[in-house]
Amino acid sequence: MSNRERHSGAVTLRGSVTRSSTADQALLDSRGRPDWKTKDAWRTLRILSEFVEGFETMADLPPSVSVFGSARSAENSAECRLGYELGGALARAGYAVITGGGPGVMEAANKGVAEAGGLSVGLGIELPFEQGLNDWVELGIDFRYFFVRKTMFVKYAQGFVVLPGGYGTMDELFEALTLVQTRKVTQFPVVLMGTSYWGGLIDWLRTTMLGEGKISKEDLDLMMLTDDVDEAVNHIVNTSETAP
Numbered sequence: 001m002s003n004r005e006r007h008s009g010a011v012t013l014r015g016s017v018t019r020s021s022t023a024d025q026a027l028l029d030s031r032g033r034p035d036w037k038t039k040d041a042w043r044t045l046r047i048l049s050e051f052v053e054g055f056e057t058m059a060d061l062p063p064s065v066s067v068f069g070s071a072r073s074a075e076n077s078a079e080c081r082l083g084y085e086l087g088g089a090l091a092r093a094g095y096a097v098i099t100g101g102g103p104g105v106m107e108a109a110n111k112g113v114a115e116a117g118g119l120s121v122g123l124g125i126e127l128p129f130e131q132g133l134n135d136w137v138e139l140g141i142d143f144r145y146f147f148v149r150k151t152m153f154v155k156y157a158q159g160f161v162v163l164p165g166g167y168g169t170m171d172e173l174f175e176a177l178t179l180v181q182t183r184k185v186t187q188f189p190v191v192l193m194g195t196s197y198w199g200g201l202i203d204w205l206r207t208t209m210l211g212e213g214k215i216s217k218e219d220l221d222l223m224m225l226t227d228d229v230d231e232a233v234n235h236i237v238n239t240s241e242t243a244p
């Protein structure tokens with residue numbers, strides 16, 4: 001891994017060369033940085049340039065679906081096999097597939113798309129322990145800022161499919177649900193794949209969140225739960241704004 005080429009904006013890092021912090025860390029963690037007031041104002045230009053790069057690159061994409069899932073899943077895990085099948089099925093249905101461009105489920109989905117002849121997109125993120133884009137990404141962008149990257153996942157996709165994952169995956173899932181719930185985006189299907197993995201969360205949403213009045217009954221219907229790849233793809237085709 002340490003010999004792989006890594007990118008940090010315009011900077012390329014090879015071998016054991018590292019940077020002391022990522023751009024996200026420098027923006028968000030101002031502890032011990034007396035200069036943050038002056039430096040952060042200028043940082044907006046870098047943020048702006050990341051939006052411009054993303055918008056320009058993504059604007060020409062065909063109808064696309066963003067697929068999320070664990071960065072830690074082993075290649076032969078059930079969720080990676082599901083990610084691979086899903087990627088292939090979405091490609092055959094005519095969608096480009098956007099992932100976080102990392103390992104695990106992301107890589108499996110990108111591989112499924114690429115092998116099925118679809119367009120495999122990866123939106124990488126600069127991390128302190130960065131791994132670079134997986135080998136199956138055909139169109140890739142490396143982002144410094146999580147929030148800029150998250151805009152691209154939503155803006156250029158017709159829907160989300162969320163496979164088993166950890167905090168990162170939950171963040172992406174709940175951002176989408178909040179955007180749909182507050183009608184910031186409309187006709188935006190969210191599919192959860194992996195009934196046994198997500199079952200406990202769905203139960204908790206129903207009994208605790210809904211039970212204590214923190215969400216409405218309709219909010220539970222904002223996502224569809226399945227193990228079936230065809231059902232997932234059909235749901236996206238039938239409920240999104242733009243079909244391929």
Ligand SMILES: C/C(=C\CNc1ncnc2c1ncn2[C@@H]1O[C@H](COP(=O)(O)O)[C@@H](O)[C@H]1O)CO
Pocket residue numbers: 067068069070071072099100101102103106124125127131164165166167168169170172
């Ligand atoms: C943790 C490891 C590698 C991290 N590499 C990542 N590359 C790209 N995208 C990532 C990475 N880690 C998280 N993400 C985003 O969050 C989701 C997965 O996070 P989770 O916590 O594993 O569920 C994923 O959809 C990405 O967008 C070690 O190998």
